[in-house]
Amino acid sequence: MSKLKAKKNRTVALLLLICVFPTFFSGCWSYQEVDETGFILFLGLDRGVENKLTWSAQVAKPRAIVGAAGGNGGMGSPENDGQSIANVSVEAPTFTAAMTMMNIFLDRRLSLKHLKVIVFSEELAREGMMTYLGVMGRYPEFRRSVIVAVCRGITARELLENNNQVLEVNPAKHAEMVTAFAQYTGFIPAQPQFHYFYNDAKADDADPICLMVGLRRETPQGEGPPVTGEEWVSEGAYYAGELPRSGGNNVELIGAAVFQNDRYVGDINGDQMTGLMLIRGTFDETNLSVEDPFDPSKMLAFNLTAYRSPQFQVDLSGPVPRIHIIVRLHGTLLGNQNLSVDFEEESNRLILEAIINQQLEGFMADIIDRAQNEFQADILHLGKIVKHKFLTIQQWREYDWLGTQFPQAIITAEARTRIRYFGLLHETAPLATR
Amino acid sequence: MIQQGKIGPREAMSIITIMISVNALLSGAIAADYALHAGWLAIIVAGGLAALGTLFSARLMAHYPDKGLIGVGQEVLGPTGGFCIGLLYFNLFLLASALFLRLEADRIALVYLPDTPAPVLALFMTLAGLGGAYLGLEALGRTSLVFSSVVIGGLLLPLFMSANFWNWNNLFPLLGTGISDIIKGGLSLHGLFSEIIILAVFYSSIKISSSPMSLWYQPLLIGLLVNVIAALITLLVFSVPAITENIFPVVQTSRLIYLGRFFQRIDAFFAFFWMIAICLKFIILFFTSNVILAELLKLPYYKPFIVPLGIIVFSLAFLPSDLNQATHLATHMAWRWSGIIAFLLPAVMLIICQLKQPKKQTKQSGKGKGKQDE
Incomplete structure (x- = not known):
């Protein structure tokens, strides 16, 4: 009996081996030695001067990356001139x-x-990115998880040549980490991959966005337009390449590039990006500064996290579609410059919630207005919600969402924030009086 | 009758489960071609039609538990009719194995082994087919039993791991291009499940259990589920129209998997299982064509046919000019028409069988009466 079983097991093993061996044998044919391959990590595309396209690449130098991670960095060796990438x-x-x-x-x-x-350079992006992204959709080596970006004010080649990494030596990790900040800042798109861009560019219910990158501004920190009195500038009010700062990476990521189908039609700043993420339901977390309602010369800082997916109320019965969006967030008071008010009190908490809601509604109203009137592009992805009301694609296409309905729709957004935590303090004691 | 080992119902069901489930590598995109957002509904309709067709096969084979489909054809339709039907089935499986060989060799070469010429890959797959066919039904059944859960897991697990790329809005409008297109799609796709007829071919070699219907419907149901889930998830990941232009929906979805920096680019791991499943399916298709030819010629052995048929299959595989043509032939010709051969012919045979039986019974009862009279 055991002999019979062993024989049967042998037969199964033999057949499995037979199934496996075609891949092994042919695999020898398609071998690619890692130390004979130049892995491109960053790619830049510009309109060419001497030909149609300027194609710039940053190729990894694996030995330099491994050396740097190991501690000696390979710095200064004649082999890699201290750089982990070659431009x-x-x-x-x-x-x-x-x-x-x-x-x-x-x-x-x-x-x-x-x-x-x-x-992509702005110039190429304006002409339509699918001219080049279409090629990549076919190219087997290209993965749909690649991040797509448009560079603001400079060429892609210049951007790559100036793309340094101050804190991270591994360029691949650097790329993944900076784009993952969407989760914490709310200033950059949470879905910057080619996969989303391609799907949205081809879809009849949405328009795409992608990362907007820029090089640090030439004006030194502190020499830009000054703020006076009670003026202040929101942390997300900047566009890429405008941040008043010094040190760090040369490249900045904030806001997003907006597209109508695949044509670049404008950009939005970090605050509008937060509004967009709230509407799209991709918002995760951000820190928000608001003016103190009790003392306008002072500021308050909150951490906001998404509580539930946005709720949409769609009414298509009128001559134009009406859409009301409700976003729900939880907040934590992180900082208060004003020590004379007990913010933890119920009545004050409600005032704080109202002022947070007012600011977020402002972000959302801004992006709704720009999407409808300036870009005429459904980057809000409301088409994806409205089409739930249609049973067949023919009815949906007849409705002509992108062309006719979206620009004239009445869209309102409401934020409902609940402050749940007040950090490590449960009340604010005033300073001692003299 | 061919002398070959017997397999149990679980082995037989595993063979069919693998055969149908492997279609999920492509079915999502093709179903979307017919009904866009409702492609997955079209697959359900196709599954319903296949279930109806399977009922005829099951009923027919229940009349002849000691015969295979070819033998039944000769019994029901007579020597000439039976030979013609057998020839039809032989051609179906021979062409199916050639087309499948070409399609998958090209697809594997395109995505995972770009420097390997597809004919080299096809050659090794053919050699695997020769070896597998030589080992016979028992070995194939056992291997399928061992591997069926692995194949299903290898197909579905990467799809579920892409959950962070799902967008439920992609399912709307729910009816896609409309109910008529869903039904048309179902009619055009019912061939997805035509491989269930392999059960009928090997019916006499299967130890039938007390519930023969589960032998037919269990693998059909599992295969249908795998195909529907694959179509649904690929639609959740790729919105319309991106899904319709994609001929690697499952592969492309797996390439997207990103569960943190550490857990990404794991499609190559799953590719290993897909390739084994593909190879196993090719071997079964090729082996079936060998057995049908032997039964057609009423020979007790099929092994002398293995090498010549291998050469023929390898040569036929390169008749389509390119991958697109091979895909079109497989999905818009084979899936559309093979169902008719797989489901309609058994239905016709069942009707003829039912018509013949009362006559037989009358004759027998007549004879009995005569004897009694005497």
Whole structure:
């Protein structure tokens, strides 16, 4: 009996081996040595001067990355000049031609398998990004998880050449980490991948956005337009390349580039991005500064987290669609400059909630207005909600959401924040009086 | 009758489960071609039609528990009719194995082994087919039993792991291009489940349990579920129209998996299981065509056919000019028409069988009466 069983097991094992071996044998054919491959991590596309396209790439130097992570950094060695990446650029007629041309002057076969970010110049983005992204949709090496960005005010080549990493030596990790900040800041798109851009650009219920990146401004910190008196500028009121700062990475990520189908039509700042994420339901967490309602010269700081998915009330019975959006958040009071008010009291808490709601509603109203009137692009993704009311695609297409209905829809947004925590304090004691 | 080992009902069900489930690698995108957002509903309709068709096969085979489909054809339709029907089934499986070989060799080469020429991959798959067919039904049944849960897991797990890319709004408008297109899609896709007829081919080699209906409907139901889930999830990930232009919906979804920095790019792990499933399906298709030919010629062995048929399948595989043509042939020709051969012919045979039986019974009762009179 056991002999019979052993024989049967052998047969099964043999058949499994037979099933597996085709892949192993042919795998030898498709082998690619890691130390003979140049992995492109960042890619930049500009309108070319000597040819149709300027194709710039940052190719990883794995030994420098590993060396730096190990401690010696490989810094200063003749092999890698202290950089974990090599910047190369070529003028080419097409995307794939550029890769071929690069192998004329690079000693490793280039691969897009580990590509993290692709940056377009504003000029190319205005012409329509699908001209190039379409190629990438077909290219087997290209993954849909690649992050898409538009660079503001400079060429993609300049951006890549100035793309330093101050705190992180691994460029791939750097790319993943800076784009993951959407989760904590609410200033950049939470879904910056090519996958979302491609889907939205082709869809008849939405328009896409992507990351907006810029190089640090030339004006030194403290030499920009000053604020006076009770004036203040919200932390998200900036566009990429406008932050008053010094030190850190040269490249800034804030706000987003807005598209109508695949054509770049404008950009939004960090605050509007927060409003957009609240409406889309991709908002996770942010810190918000608001003016103290009891003393306008002072500020309050809150941490806000999404509590529930946004709620949509859609009414299509009138001549124009009416949509009301309700977003719900939980807040934590993190900082108060005013020590004379007990913010933890119920009546004061309600006042704080109202002022937070007012500010968030302002962000949302801004982005709704710009999306409808300036961009005429449904970056709010309301079409995805409105189409629930339709049974067939024919009815939906006849409704002509993007072309006719969205720009004239009456869209209102309401924020409902509940302050749940007050940090580590449960009351505010005033300063001692003299 | 061919002398080959017997397999139990679980092994037989596993074979069919793998055969139908592997179709999920492609069915989501093709179903969306027919009904857009309601592609998954079209697959359910196709499954319903297949279930109806399977009922005829099950009833027919229940009349002849000691015969395979080819033998039943010869019994019901006579030598000439039976031969023609057998020839039809032989061609169906031969062409199906050739088309499947080409399609999957091209697809694997395109995504995972870009420097390997597809014919090299097809050659190794054919060699695997020869080896697998040589080992016979018992080995195939056991291997399928071992691997069926792994194949289903390998297909569904990466889809569920892409949950952070799901957008439920992609399902709307719920009826897609409309009810008529869902039904049309169902009619055009019922061939997705035509491989269930393999049960009828090997019916005499299966130890039938007390509930023969579960032999037919259990693998059909599991296969249907796998296909519907795959179609649904790929639609949740790729909105219309992106889903319709994609010929690797499951692969592309798996390539998206990102569960934190550490847990990404794991599609290559699943690709290993997909390739085994693909290879297993090819071997079963190829083996079935060998057995049908042997039964058609009333030979007690099929092994002499393995090498010549292998050469024929390999040659036929390269008749389609490119992957797109092979995909079109598989999805818009084979899936559309193979169901008719798989489900309609058994229904016709069942009707003829039912018509013949009363005559037989009358004759027998007549004879009995005569004897009594004497």
